Amino acid sequence: MEDNTMDFQNTDLQGGSLQISTEVIGKIARCAALEIDGVAEVSCGRQNKKLKDLLEASSIQSPVMVEMRDGTANITLNLMMSFGARIPAVAEKVQENVKNAVQNMTNVTVSRVNLVIAGLAETTAAEQ
Structure with a gap:
C-alpha cells in the first residue's frame, strides 16, 4: 500500500525557506x-x-513514485512505450531527460531514475 504522506525538500533561502513536495518532483x-x-x-x-472503480484509491499504484533519502531523489516511472520503439535507447533518453529536468527546475539531486515498462501502446491505422 502506498504511503500518502508527502515528503518535502527543504532549502534555506536568503529571505526564508523553500519546500518542494515529492508530488511536484513527480509531475516534473x-x-x-x-x-x-x-x-x-x-x-x-x-x-x-x-x-x-471497485478498488480503493489507496490500493492503486501510482505511475510515478518519488522517494527522498538524504536530500536526494530516487524516481520510479511506469511507462507505456510506443510499439516499434527501441526500448533500451528510449529508456536511456528518458532517464537523462528526467534527471536533468528535475535537477534544473528544483535543484534537487536525482540519484536514480528507475523505469518499469508496463506495456506497449499499439499504433492504429489513423496514426500511421
Whole structure:
C-alpha cells in the first residue's frame, strides 16, 4: 500500500525557506518522460475501468513514485512505450531527460531514475 504522506525538500533561502513536495518532483518527472519520442504514456498499464472503480484509491499504484533519502531523489516511472520503439535507447533518453529536468527546475539531486515498462501502446491505422 502506498504511503500518502508527502515528503518535502527543504532549502534555506536568503529571505526564508523553500519546500518542494515529492508530488511536484513527480509531475516534473512525468512531463520530462513524455517529451521523449517512443514514450506513449506514463501509466501502470491499461486497467479494466470497472475493476479500477471497485478498488480503493489507496490500493492503486501510482505511475510515478518519488522517494527522498538524504536530500536526494530516487524516481520510479511506469511507462507505456510506443510499439516499434527501441526500448533500451528510449529508456536511456528518458532517464537523462528526467534527471536533468528535475535537477534544473528544483535543484534537487536525482540519484536514480528507475523505469518499469508496463506495456506497449499499439499504433492504429489513423496514426500511421
